[in-house]
Amino acid sequence: MEPINWEQIFENCSLYRTYLGDQDIPSADKSISFLFTKEDLASLLNQVEGGLDGIRIYVGLEAYTGGKAVRLYAVGTEKAIGDIYNDYAIPAAEEDSETLLLGGRPCPYYCGSANGLNS
Secondary structure, eight states: OOOOOOHHHHHHHHHHHHHHHTSSSSSGGSSSEEEHHHHHHHHHSSSSTTTSSSSEEEEEEEETTTTEEEEEEEEEEESTTTEEEEESSOOOOOOOOOOEEOOOEEEEEEEEEETTTTT
16 A cells, blocks of 8 residues: 555645635535544444445535536445445435435535645
């Protein structure tokens, strides 16, 4: 595993915040991060008896007249074989489902103290 290049990560996050600043969308929808608490993750993994094996996060865009905002969607996964994990019980679009999907708690609103990732 390669060492973490924090300088590059800070730069990437800074560029994203600049990109968001250029989007003509409501400030409240300019999310720079998404919080998933321990309780959130436990509920996602434990939605079936015996628990699921992992979490996959999908990245989507919500369209506005003046731009787009990133949205995250976390789903539970079941281990298939080797390093293959399948999403758990994803319904067809028109089906009702008890499957848990988490969108995270966005910052702004759920922000921590200032650091190189968020400031």
